Amino acid sequence: MARAWKSPVVARDNAPTPTAKQQSLPFAEPASLTGPLPPAKISLTPTAVTRLWFCIWLPNLPLEACRSSEAALAIVEEQHGIHRVLQADSVASAAGIMPGQSSNAALALLPTLTLEERSLVREQQVLERLATWLERFSSFVSIAGKDVLLLEIAGSLRLFGGLPHLRKTVSKGLRAQGFSAAMAIAPTPLAATWLARADRRVCIRAQENLGPVLRKLPLGCLDWPAGQRESLIAMGISSLGDCLRLPRDGFARRFGTERLLEIDRALGRLPDPRDSWRAPERFCADYEMTEEQSECALLLHICQELLLSHEQFLLARQLGTQRLYFSFFHLKSAATELQLGSAIADRSQKRWFDLLKIRFEALRLPEPVIAVRLRSGLSQPLQVDNAHLCFHAEGGKQQRRYSIAQLAERLAARIGEQSVSAISMVAEHRPEYAWKLQNPLSDWASNTLTTKSCVKRPLWMLPEPALLPADSGYPLYKGSRLTLLDGPERLETGWWDEQNISRDYYMAADGAGLRLWVFRNRQRTPNWYLHGIFG
Amino acid sequence: MSLEKLLENPRVWRGSSQVGARAGLASGYPKLDRCLPGGGWPFDALTEILIDQYGIGELRLLMPALAQLSREETQTHCSGSAEPGWIAWVAPPFQPYAPALQQCGIDLSRVLIVRPKDDSELLWSAEQALSSGTCAAVLLWPVTLDDQASRRLQLAAEKGHSWAIAFRPLSARQQPSAAALRLELQSTRQGTRVHILKSRGGRPAVLDSLL
Numbered sequence: 014m015a016r017a018w019k020s021p022v023v024a025r026d027n028a029p030t031p032t033a034k035q036q037s038l039p040f041a042e043p044a045s046l047t048g049p050l051p052p053a054k055i056s057l058t059p060t061a062v063t064r065l066w067f068c069i070w071l072p073n074l075p076l077e078a079c080r081s082s083e084a085a086l087a088i089v090e091e092q093h094g095i096h097r098v099l100q101a102d103s104v105a106s107a108a109g110i111m112p113g114q115s116s117n118a119a120l121a122l123l124p125t126l127t128l129e130e131r132s133l134v135r136e137q138q139v140l141e142r143l144a145t146w147l148e149r150f151s152s153f154v155s156i157a158g159k160d161v162l163l164l165e166i167a168g169s170l171r172l173f174g175g176l177p178h179l180r181k182t183v184s185k186g187l188r189a190q191g192f193s194a195a196m197a198i199a200p201t202p203l204a205a206t207w208l209a210r211a212d213r214r215v216c217i218r219a220q221e222n223l224g225p226v227l228r229k230l231p232l233g234c235l236d237w238p239a240g241q242r243e244s245l246i247a248m249g250i251s252s253l254g255d256c257l258r259l260p261r262d263g264f265a266r267r268f269g270t271e272r273l274l275e276i277d278r279a280l281g282r283l284p285d286p287r288d289s290w291r292a293p294e295r296f297c298a299d300y301e302m303t304e305e306q307s308e309c310a311l312l313l314h315i316c317q318e319l320l321l322s323h324e325q326f327l328l329a330r331q332l333g334t335q336r337l338y339f340s341f342f343h344l345k346s347a348a349t350e351l352q353l354g355s356a357i358a359d360r361s362q363k364r365w366f367d368l369l370k371i372r373f374e375a376l377r378l379p380e381p382v383i384a385v386r387l388r389s390g391l392s393q394p395l396q397v398d399n400a401h402l403c404f405h406a407e408g409g410k411q412q413r414r415y416s417i418a419q420l421a422e423r424l425a426a427r428i429g430e431q432s433v434s435a436i437s438m439v440a441e442h443r444p445e446y447a448w449k450l451q452n453p454l455s456d457w458a459s460n461t462l463t464t465k466s467c468v469k470r471p472l473w474m475l476p477e478p479a480l481l482p483a484d485s486g487y488p489l490y491k492g493s494r495l496t497l498l499d500g501p502e503r504l505e506t507g508w509w510d511e512q513n514i515s516r517d518y519y520m521a522a523d524g525a526g527l528r529l530w531v532f533r534n535r536q537r538t539p540n541w542y543l544h545g546i547f548g
Numbered sequence: 549m550s551l552e553k554l555l556e557n558p559r560v561w562r563g564s565s566q567v568g569a570r571a572g573l574a575s576g577y578p579k580l581d582r583c584l585p586g587g588g589w590p591f592d593a594l595t596e597i598l599i600d601q602y603g604i605g606e607l608r609l610l611m612p613a614l615a616q617l618s619r620e621e622t623q624t625h626c627s628g629s630a631e632p633g634w635i636a637w638v639a640p641p642f643q644p645y646a647p648a649l650q651q652c653g654i655d656l657s658r659v660l661i662v663r664p665k666d667d668s669e670l671l672w673s674a675e676q677a678l679s680s681g682t683c684a685a686v687l688l689w690p691v692t693l694d695d696q697a698s699r700r701l702q703l704a705a706e707k708g709h710s711w712a713i714a715f716r717p718l719s720a721r722q723q724p725s726a727a728a729l730r731l732e733l734q735s736t737r738q739g740t741r742v743h744i745l746k747s748r749g750g751r752p753a754v755l756d757s758l759l
Binding site for chain 1: 604627651662683738
């Protein structure tokens with residue numbers, strides 16, 4: 014998965030993005046070195062396009078990322094060799110468990126408490142999943158830090174029916190997925206982040222309104238090192254407005270230019286390019302279980318959930334896939350793989366689930382399953398067919414339930430892909446190469462080739478020519494001598510690929526009236542062979 | 549009340565031509581059509597063809613009707629679907645030979661060949677194909693086909709408006725079957741003799757040297 018580095022700043026002509034060198038020397042202008050911070054410099058902000066950043070801060074991410082159904086749960090983190098409670102759910106909090114307590118103290122308060130180690134990997138996965146989900150609201154989603162997601166929504170407002178509606182939709186969606194979030198909207202990403210962290214549920218659309226609101230923010234909501242924050246507070250500076258009143262050079266000397274640049278970016282004086290999150294092209298999701306399971310119904314239910322998220326993943330991209338790979342992991346033996354194929358690119362959970370059910374019946378799991386993984390094959394644009402307008406409402410006349418492609422994939426899912434085939438002609442004189450089997454799942458190639466052969470061919474072809482015994486030059490079939498009705502048709506070809514043939518073909522009839530297609534080999538030994546039955 | 553009106557009454561049953569029976573699918577053999585109710589192969593139903601060995605003309609008998617099915621849209625399908633139906637071959641004993649099928653007028657791009665591993669898979673595949681509504685005809689060569697299985701096929705054919713054709717050995721003649729039409733084929737020196745054993749709404753008949 015490649016992350017495209019994309020800057021949201023568009024109006025580059027009017028406002029050139031400062032290079033790294035320029036950024037390191039923001040104090041070149043003597044006016045800004047001395048007195049208090051000057052009012053917002055309009056020249057550096059893109060005026061042509063207004064940006065609006067929607068920040069989602071997930072304060073309870075460590076707790077919510079943990080997929081546990083336990084009633085009393087606390088997330089612990091190791092600090093200086095001691096496991097301390099980082100977050101506790103409502104049941105645990107009610108029992109008096111507070112963040113910062115040691116795990117032993119927490120267990121003493123509530124013996125039924127479940128302690129779960131914090132997993133940053135898991136939190137990152139959850140963030141990525143949410144970012145993927147948020148891509149439906151904006152073309153520009155960014156993961157900023159451990160628990161912050163940013164969306165650029167200026168272009169999405171009209172589509173989603175205005176800011177209040179968009180906000181409501183996002184928050185409802187997050188709640189439905191079990192996340193509590195603080196949200197804020199501001200013209201710069203950093204300002205939006207700080208406002209969200211301060212839990213100011215504000216929405217600032219104009220750049221000029223940003224300053225007064227930011228000035229009131231306490232220092233606690235800035236993601237600055239604790240030491241710096243403490244020394245600022247010791248200096249009597251408790252809000253961002255106090256910071257802004259300090260001389261720039263002195264502030265930079267004490268706390269580093271980085272802090273100063275941050276304030277400038279938040280106020281929109283400097284551009285703040287962000288990385289755009291790009292969801293991977295292929296879907297891959299795991300479902301891990303807390304204990305091994307072997308019950309089919311439960312496993313199917315898990316697969317269905319995975320298929321549902323797979324459908325949502327493809328829906329956002331208007332894509333479908335032809336292949337799905339399930340892996341069922343076991344504790345001891347190697348994972349059991351299951352591959353599903355579809356004739357046409359599809360994403361519908363229902364159809365994939367139907368196919369899976371057919372295959373699942375025949376699946377033999379050597380051991381109980383501990384985790385399930387679903388990977389999708391190459392995604393392709395969905396082929397959309399027009400539905401038929403069927404005004405036929407007679408009860409008995411039923412619509413065709415599914416297309417031939419669906420039928421072929423159903424059959425292939427149950428009895429194997431090699432067992433379902435289509436046939437087509439090949440431009441070839443040798444009878445055994447004049448046709449071929451095709452995979453109906455990959456290509457329904459139209460058989461445009463038509464040969465106008467005046468010589469009759471048999472409807473049944475033997476897989477291999479069968480040697481016939483002969484009696485004084487005439488072939489015998491089941492003991493009786495064959496009468497040659499028609500022929501010979503001489504086929505002498507194939508010298509180019511070592512499979513050359515030289516045969517005289519006849520239509521023959523046996524005593525009971527059966528019509529056979531026989532040939533006499535003209536190479537090596539002149540034996541008679543049965544090659545087909547006219548049926 | 550005229551006689552015609554009286555005969556339209558559904559309570560009046562006439563043996564030779566079922567009132568309200570749909571027209572059959574012309575078999576391409578006028579002699580046979582005359583003996584079949586509806587003037588052709590019964591659609592939406594199971595047809596059984598009993599043969600003592602493969603290749604005595606059982607395919608030749610069906611080819612004109614199958615060619616017609618694969619080429620043109622059948623009236624029995626939903627009026628919105630402009631596609632001709634498919635012809636599924638389930639477990640054929642040999643390879644259906646593409647050039648010969650084309651010579652008989654069958655559109656090869658409408659042929660689906662299914663090779664199940666055993667009889668239970670065969671019946672499942674045939675049932676799926678029949679009830680899908682996509683296949684105009686399903687040809688199957690079961691090793692055994694009991695009464696219950698034939699009934700299932702018959703129901704699936706009705707559901708999907710499809711034509712099921714099962715090829716069975718002569719020994720199956722004594723077994724009961726739910727098929728709407730049962731034919732017995734025997735090859736003689738003069739040609740293939742077709743014996744109509746059972747015909748729903750029709751009468752048994754023997755047709756000498758039909759093919």
